[in-house]
Each structure stands twice: as C-alpha cells, then as structure tokens.
Amino acid sequence: MKSTFTLLLFLITVTITNAQEFKTPVDYLNYISKETDIISRTTWKYTSAVAHSKNARKIDVTRKTLVKSIQTAAKKIEALKEGYKGDVEYKNQLLAYLAISEKQINQEYDKIINMQEVAEQSYDFMEAFIMARDLVNAKINEEVDKLNANQKIFANKYGIQIGEDKSELGKKMKISNEVFENHTQLYLIFFKVNFTESVLMKAIAENNLNAIQQNSNALEQYSNEGLDKLKTFKAYKNDVMLVNATKKVLEFSKKEASEFAPGVVAFIMLNQKFQESKKIMDDKKANTRSKAEIDNFNALVNTLNKEVGTYNKLNTKFNTERSLAINNWNITGTNFISKHVPID
Template identity: 35%
Template sequence: MKQFLPLTLLVVLTFAVKNGQAQNFDNPGEYMSFIGKQHENISKKYMAYSSASAHGKKARKVENIRQKLLNEVQDARMNISGMPAFKGDKSYRDTSVSFMKLYYNILNDDYNKVLNLEEIAENSYDEMEALLNVKDAIDQKLEDGNKKNKDAQAAFAKTHNVNLLEGESSALAEKLKKVHELNKYYNDVYLVFFKPYIQEQSLVEAMGKKNITGIEQAKNALRKYSEEGVEKLKTIKSFEGDNSVTSACKTLLQFYIKEADATAAASDFTLAKENFEKIKKEFEKKSNPSKADVDGYNKAVADINKGSQKFNQTMNDLNKQRTESLNNWNKTVNQFFDEHTPRYK
C-alpha cells in the first residue's frame, strides 16, 4: 500500500580533467580522477538501489541490495584511504574517506532505524511521520557531507592548478536529485492520506464491536482529518505539472467524509438492535402473550429486519466505494512512480 521512496544521496563527483595522459598519483588530475571514479561507482550502485526501492518495494524487500551497497562503500573507502597524500596534501583524500565513512554509517546504522520503523509505521500516524522524518534527517546528513566533499575537491583543484571540466549537472546527478524531490513531494501527500486512512480503521473496528461511543468519536475524527486534508492538498502544487496523486488523494478524502456522515446509520442501527433485544427478551418471558403482545413483537421484528437491510445496503455501498477509491489511489501512485522515478540498472 505504501510506496517508500529511498533515502536520497545527492552526490556525484564525476568530472573530466584537462591534465595528463596516463594515470598516476604524481599527476593531480589523475589523482582526483581516481577518487572521482570511486564516488561515481558508489553513486551508480546507490541509484540502482533507489530505483528498486522506489518502484513498489519497501526497504526490507531490497535489503540484499543495501548490503551489497555497504560492501561497495567499504571497498571505495579502503581504495581511497590507501592512496598516498599528494605532495603532502591529504585534504581531498581524507575528506573523501570521511564522507565514505559517513555514508557507510548512515546506511548501516541510521537505515536500520528505517527498517525497524517500517515494521510498525503502517499502523500509526505518529510512527509513519517519525519514519519520514528519519529519512529527511538522513538526506540532510548526506547533503551536508556532500557539500564538504565538493568544497574539498574545489580547494584541492585550485591549490594544484587542476582545470576541472564539470557541467551544470551530470545525468546521474539529475536522477538522484529527482528521486530526492519525488521523495519529499510524495511524503507530503502521503501523510495527508495516511492520517484519515488510519482513523478509518478505528471507525471500522468500533463498528465491528458495536461500540456506539467509539463509532461517534471515530467518525467525527475521520471527518475532521479528511476535511483538514482536503484543505492541505490545496497548498501542495503539482509535481512537474502532474497533480494525479493529489487528485486521487482528494477523491479518497471525499469518500471518507461521505463515510463519516453515512456511519451515523451504524449508531442508529446499533441502538435499534439493542432496543429490539430488550423487546425480544421481555416477549419471551411471557408464557401466554396476548394478541397485542404478538402484534407488537412482530412489528418490532419487521422494523429491525427493515433496518438491517438498509444498514447492510449502506455498508455494502461504502465497502464498494472504499475499495474503488483505494484501488484508484494505489493505481495512481504506481503510475506516478513509474512516470517520474528515474531508473538505473
């Protein structure tokens, strides 16, 4: 049900260098190219992971890819740390090693929090919000680490007179950037959807238990969250001109509002059924009921049967509309991801 976009690493340090013909660590351009290739490899591996995660799979289901990525990061870290200082200058090398260490620790430690939260977030709005906040915090760590590394790269190039030929953004960088933007956009819409979605489960549970107080509280909260959600959606702009997800979310919220109104019938029917059970109990106590007693009981039976049919029809209609609305939401989300998530193999 939930599409979890991956943690987004906005780091691509590939570049062309106008310097030297053969690779050797006495040449500053070749020295930097070696480090750049390590970063490029990690970025590509991460893009493969992010693509798999974004296209319909939770982090737990692509855990094997994460483990392989951790090994790749460790290898890159060792490759860079094994390089000599360049004419006594170890700034770029050591900054890159530190970044790889940060990257490894985030994937190994912080991402375990993501895996653990995924196990419980589906049943709690607070936990779901916490999960998305953890992802945002990780994104920020990676962006901060990337900036430090880019600054070290530029400083090293300036010190050693290396002319870097770097375009505005590589294709891979654009893909990673778009995943990040897609992640943030979808999470905003998803939280709007998720709050009434969870509340509706409480309503259905209360109805199943015939808890009138619970039904009233749950339906009022469902209406409140849904109406707030509709207003919130008005503040969320389309994603690259695509408003399909917000539109599908709005349709679902409008159903929840309708459901909240319709479930007043559940409270009425529950009360009517309780009243009928009292009438039935009193009637069955009479060993020789009068005609008036029988007529009164038969009328109560007819009324409760009529009420039951109406209630069941209302519930069937709601169940059908719920299924259609949720299917439309899920289908739209899948199409949205397929349309906008960059793929890398």
C-alpha cells in the same frame, strides 16, 4: 485495507572526470572520481530498484551491493596515505563521508526497517518513521556539503576549476529525490484519513457507539484538512494524477463520516433496542405477555428486518467505494513514481 508505502534512502554523490592514475592535482581528483563514480552508479541502481521493483529481495541485494562499493572505495582511498603530496584534507573528508554513508545505509537502515514495521499502527508512528528516514538523508547530505566544500578548497589551492555536476546520473538522482518527496507529502495526507478510517471500522465491528462518534468526527476533520492542503499543493511537473487520487480518498472519507457512520449508529441503536425488548419478552412467560407488548415487539421485529436490508446495502456500497478509492491511490502512487523516476 492497509495502504502501501515504500522505504527510500537517497544519496547525493560527487562526480568529476575519470582517469587511471595521478601525478598532478587533477590526476589525484580523477583517481578519487573513479571510485566515487562507482558508488554513484550503484546508488542509482539502488534508487531505481526501489522505484521500479516490488521485489524486496532484489532491492536488498542492490542495497548490499551499494554498501560493498562504499567499503571498497574507502579501502582504496584510505590507502592513499599521503593524499596529494602530503595534502590529506580532502581525502579525509571523503573518508568521513563514506563512513557515514555506509553506517546510514547499513546500520540505520535496519533501524528504519524496524520502524516501518510498526509505522502503520498510528499516524504518529508513520510521521516518526518518515522523519527518521529524512534524518538519514539529511546526515548524508550534510557530509556531501562538507565534501563539496573541501573539494573546492583543494581545487582552488591548486588552480583547478570544477564545474557544476551536469551528468545524466546527477540529473536522475535529482529528479528521483523530487518525485519521492512529492509522493511522501501526499502519502501523509492520505495515510492520516486512511488510518483514522481503519480505527472507525474497528469501532463499528465492536459496536462501540462512543468510539464510532469520536472517530467519524475525526475522519471528517482530517478529510477537510487534507482537502484544504490539496488546494495549494504543488504537483510535480503539474502532474495531478496522485493529487486527484488523494482527493478522491478524502472526498470518500468525508462522505463516510457524514453518511455511513450515522447510518451505522442508527442501526446499532435499533438492534440494541431489539435485543433489550427480546430479553424482556423471553424473561416473561407466554401467558403473562400483554397484547400490546406482543404487538410492539412484532412491530420492532418487522422494522429491524426491513432495516437489515437497508443496512446491508449501505455497508456493501461503502465497502466497494472504499476498496476502489484505496486501491486507486496505491496503484496511482506506484504509477506516479514509475512514470517520473528515470529508468536505467
């Protein structure tokens, strides 16, 4: 069963007080603030849509609206040719920030979507996808730091005091980043065993004994590694709902490796023995088969018939437990994000 994961792109935006026009340095900053505030609100709508909606079309429409708001703000700010009395340093840094933000959300987003489409094909692909997503965020945040530094330089130059952003919107964005980061860390632990287990299931379907053994060993190893990580994992606001769901998956995967896989191997080997014996018996004419051969073959048939029932029960039991564990993780992950990411 495939796991689910949500693509996230975050923006940290600059907000200050609002005004309509500028004749002083404060008015100049306020004019710029009016435009960045629109982007801040649109950014939050996008983040909220990702967190609380499963409608991909709605999320993409919100993303396009965000790109449009960045483009509109850039045009208006670019029109301020002289900045404030010829001082264009802060304006130019803001334009650079907007250009990079637009590129990351518009162009880089498509690349990341393509990576997401193959991310579940291996743990390495998933890690690469998450690293690429985080790199987008890092690039934007780097520009934000430059922008904030230039804003302070401009403010200090003209004797303006700018306090720390304590707006509700800023708080919401900060919380969202923390929640998604916490979710991502647990997702990687979950995905590593979930993917390995899917490879194990493929090996079982193909009756590949070597692959079954290799992947069951890897599954037990990754389960133990994950359980060790959970011992020191710091849950967001001490909410262990997703930690516990992850633990259940790991405990199941460990049991699957130590109990289910050996049972499968034993049944496959028994069935192979039966098939070999059946071929030998089929290749012989009835009047050339000895009583001992017939008795041994019939005993093997009886053993196989008995073990088929045992194997079917084992298979049903672990299929049910697997579905419950994975479905519980996906539901809990969705609920975790919905619970902690603020709603508009």
